[in-house]
Amino acid sequence: MPQHKSLTILFSAGESSGDRHAANMxxxxxxxxxxxxxxxxxxxxMAQAGIDIRYDSTNIAVIGVVEVVRHYGEIRRALxxxxxxxxxxxxxxxVCVDYKEFNFKLARFAKQSGIKVLFYVSPQVWAWRPGRVKKYGEVIDMMAVIFPFETAYYDAEKVPVRYVGHPSVDKVHARHSKAEDMMLFKMDEKRPVVGLLPGSRANEIKRMLPVMLKAAEELQTSLPGLQFILPQADSISRELLEGYLxxxxxxxxxxxNQPYDAIQCCDAVMTTSGTATLEITLLTVPMVIAYKLSPLTYWLGRWLVKTPFIGLPNIVAGRSIIRExxxxxxxxxxLAAEISRILTDRIYANAMRENLRRVKEQLGQGGGSKNMAELALALLS
Structure with missing residues (x-):
């Protein structure tokens, strides 16, 4: 590759997890x-990493059929x-990072325009529509997958694929010791701590935070002395949270700005489905997973999705290790009943921690962002 040529990479990330992955890469x-x-x-x-942001994806970070329809005009403008x-x-x-349907259309346009395409984070072909593998193969030059079992789906259709490791493995580390964090967050180390992770999208907060707060209220009554902590997602404003809190x-x-330190302090966590479940897994903290969608999205999901689980720890484990x-x-x-069991049944909680440790081992040593950078440079050369 000529050293004098300055290269330009166009990144497309539509959600907070994709924003982090692209930034680290x-x-x-x-x-x-x-x-x-x-x-x-x-x-x-991405902006902090030095990428010139031409469109702020927080405007279109939505999930579910109904939510996408509501934001359709804005999504079309972004595309x-x-x-x-x-x-x-x-x-x-x-480089398309997650945000599947949008990025598929963008990848197809780029391919037709003679631009190389690297797709980072595979669509969940193991859960629904495995036929998409062949379609993605037509619009990309390389698929970078973050779970080791995903490569087989692309190999079967002769689509170029590389397992790069899950990016969370590298970044999920607390800055301080648990004892230091308990002092920093003014927590009593003799009393149990319960975490609330209601999501990184506004519609998730609206659906799940009221349920989690009601569960916290029930737990406070049944187990006096509990402490509660909520790591605020970068994509969620304090004003939105305060309206509920x-x-x-x-x-x-x-x-x-310290999600892993906050999670580290927890004895149990109630969380929405998504990347957060894997981050909690990497910190081996017992959890319960909950999720609500619009009725239409849920109905379509039940019809289309073939996997019995939505939680990533269960999907990687291939069995139910966390209640959903x-x-x-x-x-x-x-939620309150499951958190109460985790806090009061030591054998149950320890078995969950051991299962989470095994999933953590399956995810390997990391290096996802470094592997992605090397893969991109290889494609460019």
């Missing part, structure tokens, strides 16, 4: 080529802008 790229340029769609983490960047600025590589009689300690409460089962009573 770009920082690794800068170590190899300090003059490399990053542009594209993303949010705060048109990204397509214009491809046409006018001709980046050397497009001020209506609750439970005292919740809100922690910003979905839709009508995601009640305050169910």
């Amino acid at each position: 770009f920082l690794e790229l800068k170590k190899h080529q300090p003059d490399i340029k990053g542009i594209g769609m993303g949010a705060a983490k 048109k802008l990204m397509q214009e960047i491809i046409e006018t600025e001709r980046p050397d590589l497009l 001020k209506q609750s009689p439970v005292n919740i300690t809100v922690v910003k 409460f979905i839709q009508h089962e995601a009640t305050a009573e169910n």
Whole structure:
């Protein structure tokens, strides 16, 4: 590769996890080529890493059929802008990070325009629509998967694939010891701590935080002396949280910018489905997973999704190691009962921790961001 040529990579990330993955990958790229340029769609983490944000993805970080329909106009505008960047600025590589349907359309446009495409984080073909593997193979140059079992799906269709490791393995580390964090967050180390992780999207907060707060209220009554902590996602404003927290009689300690330190302090966590479940797994903290969707999205999901689990720890383990409460089962009573069992049944909690440790081992040693940077440079050369 000629050293004098300054390379430009166009990143497309539509959600907070993708924003982090793209940011970490770009920082690794800068170590190899300090003059490399990053542009594209993303949010705060990508901007902090030095990527020129052309569209703020927090405007379209939604999930579910109903939510996508509501934001359809804005999603279309974002796609048109990204397509214009491809046409006018001709980046050397497009890196699509997650955000599947949007990025599939963008990848197809880039491929037709003669731009190489690296797709980071495979669609969940093991859960539904495995036929998508072949379709993705037509619009990408390489699929980078983050779970080791995913490569077989692409190998079967002769689609270029590389297992790069899960990016969370590298970044999920507390900054301080648990004892230091307990002091920092003004927690009593003699009293149990329960974490609330209601999600990183506004619609998740609206659906799940009231349920979790009601569960916390029930737990406070049945197990006096509990402490509660809520790591605030970067994509969620304090104003949105306060609207719910001020209506609750439970005292919740809100922690910003230190999610892993906050989780480390917990004896049990109630969390929404998503990347957070894997991060809690890597910290081997017992949890319960809950999720609610719009009725239409849930109905479609039940019809389309073939996997029996939604929680990543259960999917990687290949069996149920964490209780999942979905839709009508995601009640305050169910969450409170499971958290209470984790806190009071030591054998149950220890067995859960051991299962989480095994899943952590399956995910390997990490190096995801570094592997992604090297893969991108290999494609560029």
